[in-house]
Structure formats: structure tokens, C-alpha cells
Amino acid sequence: YxxxxxxxxxxxxxxxxxxxxxxxxxxxxxxxxxxxDSKGLSEEQLKxxxxxxxxxxxxxxxxLDKNEYRSCLLSLGYNLGSDPNNDPRFDDLWTKxxxxxxxxxxxxxxxxxxxxxxxxxxxxxQVLASFKILAGDKPYITADLLKKELPP
Numbered sequence: 738y739x740x741x742x743x744x745x746x747x748x749x750x751x752x753x754x755x756x757x758x759x760x761x762x763x764x765x766x767x768x769x770x771x772x773x774d775s776k777g778l779s780e781e782q783l784k785x786x787x788x789x790x791x792x793x794x795x796x797x798x799x800x801l802d803k804n805e806y807r808s809c810l811l812s813l814g815y816n817l818g819s820d821p822n823n824d825p826r827f828d829d830l831w832t833k834x835x836x837x838x839x840x841x842x843x844x845x846x847x848x849x850x851x852x853x854x855x856x857x858x859x860x861x862x863q864v865l866a867s868f869k870i871l872a873g874d875k876p877y878i879t880a881d882l883l884k885k886e887l888p889p
Contacts, residue, residue, distance in 0.1 A: 768845075778852065786851055789813065790844050800841035803831060809847075 778786075793809040794801055801809060807827055811817060818824035834842045834850045842850075871886055872878050 778848070783848070786848050787844070790847050798841075800843055801847065802841050806831065806834070806842050806847075 789809055789812065790801065793805045793812070795805060804821070807817065807821055810827070810830065815830070817827045821827070830850075834846050868878065871882060
């Protein structure tokens with residue numbers, strides 16, 4: 738026993754670290770399931786959001802700072818100004834995700850933002866399908882039909 742020196746203590750310490758890591762992973766997974774279910778997201782959408790978030794979380798802090806968030810939005814196709822220090826569009830988006838001015842965005846806040854952004858945008862397929870329903874067999878929709886069918 739003595740020839741192994743400090744190994745039992747080192748094993749106990751490593752075991753504790755492993756258990757802590759497993760518990761954090763379980764916690765993170767449970768949180769992701771709650772987020773997914775509460776937002777009505779598919780598993781694929783949540784994976785895509787997590788992948789984007791992790792890619793731009795350069796320091797692995799679990800949060801995006803302003804520069805990391807800007808880079809993430811640019812990669813997602815957001816049309817932002819060329820000057821990061823003077824970009825009213827980005828400043829508006831940043832205020833939406835960081836209203837308390839903490840200087841960072843958590844994954845949950847990122848998902849909230851992305852969910853709002855994607856819910857608010859009709860895809861071209863949805864618009865075309867709606868048009869076809871309203872138009873019936875005609876290649877057009879009249880103003881009177883729109884007034885009749887759409888809420889005021």
C-alpha cells in the first residue's frame with residue numbers, strides 16, 4: 738500500500754471530477770430538453786443552434802460576448818453593417834438578447850432570440866401555399882377577396 742504513495746487520494750480526486758463532469762453533462766442535457774420542449778423546436782433545430790453557439794463561443798465560457806455574437810449572426814446570414822463599433826442594426830439585436838446589459842448571451846437567450854426570429858418569418862413556401870389557397874384556380878388574388886378572407 739505504501740509503495741503506491743498518494744494514488745488512492747489521486748483516484749478519489751479523479752473520481753470526484755468525473756462524477757462532477759457527468760452531473761454537469763446530465764444537467765446540460767436536461768436543460769436542452771426543457772428548452773426544446775418549451776420552444777417547440779425539433780431536436781435537429783436545437784442541435785443546429787447548439788452547434789452555431791459552440792462554434793462561436795471561442796473561450797468555451799458557455800456564453801457569447803458581443804464580438805462572438807456578432808460573428809455568429811453574420812454566419813447565419815444577418816445583414817449587419819461593416820463597422821462593428823457603429824452598427825445600429827446590430828446594436829438593436831444586441832439589446833434584444835442582452836436587455837440587462839450583462840455583456841454576454843447565454844445559450845438559452847440565444848435560443849429565445851433564434852426562436853423569435855424564425856417564428857416571425859414566413860418561408861416563401863408558406864406564402865406561396867397561402868396564395869394558392871386564396872386564389873383557388875386563378876393566377877391572382879383580388880383586393881376584395883383579401884379583405885373578405887383576412888382579418889382586419
